[in-house]
Amino acid sequence: ASEAFDEVKRIAQMHPGCMFPNLELQPTLEGLDTTATTMSGCQLACAAEEECSSFTYWPDTDVCKFANSSAQRVPSTLAVISGDGVCGVNASALSAACSLDVPGN
Numbered sequence: 001a002s003e004a005f006d007e008v009k010r011i012a013q014m015h016p017g018c019m020f021p022n023l024e025l026q027p028t029l030e031g032l033d034t035t036a037t038t039m040s041g042c043q044l045a046c047a048a049e050e051e052c053s054s055f056t057y058w059p060d061t062d063v064c065k066f067a068n069s070s071a072q073r074v075p076s077t078l079a080v081i082s083g084d085g086v087c088g089v090n091a092s093a094l095s096a097a098c099s100l101d102v103p104g105n
Contacts, residue, residue: 007059008081011039018087024056024076025067036064039081046085056082 005022012021019039029051036042039057042064046052052066058080073082 005079008039008079011081015083015087019081019083020073021081022076022079023073023082024078024080025054025065025071025082026074027071028056028065028067032066034064034066035062037062039083043083043085043087049085052085054082054084056080 008021012019032049032052034042034045036045036057039059042055042057045064046055046066049066051068053069054067054071056065056067057063058078060079
């Protein structure tokens with residue numbers, strides 16, 4: 001179980017402001033639960049579902065639950081990660097990636 005907690009923290013650190021370790025979404029959308037072998041797979045399934053704006057993923061069981069924009073993040077004692085169906089692009093990272101130093105410009 002400790003490994004699962006470490007993994008959700010690692011994933012959340014890679015996606016600040018989009019992935020939230022040890023927080024689950026409530027309420028979830030009834031009848032839309034699925035399974036996924038990865039957090040990314042859960043996120044992709046959410047993005048493909050019209051009603052889904054965010055998800056909760058349990059890596060120990062591969063359970064993936066969807067939520068809409070009215071859901072709230074609540075603390076969980078289980079190794080879980082919640083996130084947005086589509087993560088926004090970090091504006092400063094985008095700016096850095098798109099800028100070029102051109103001599104004389």
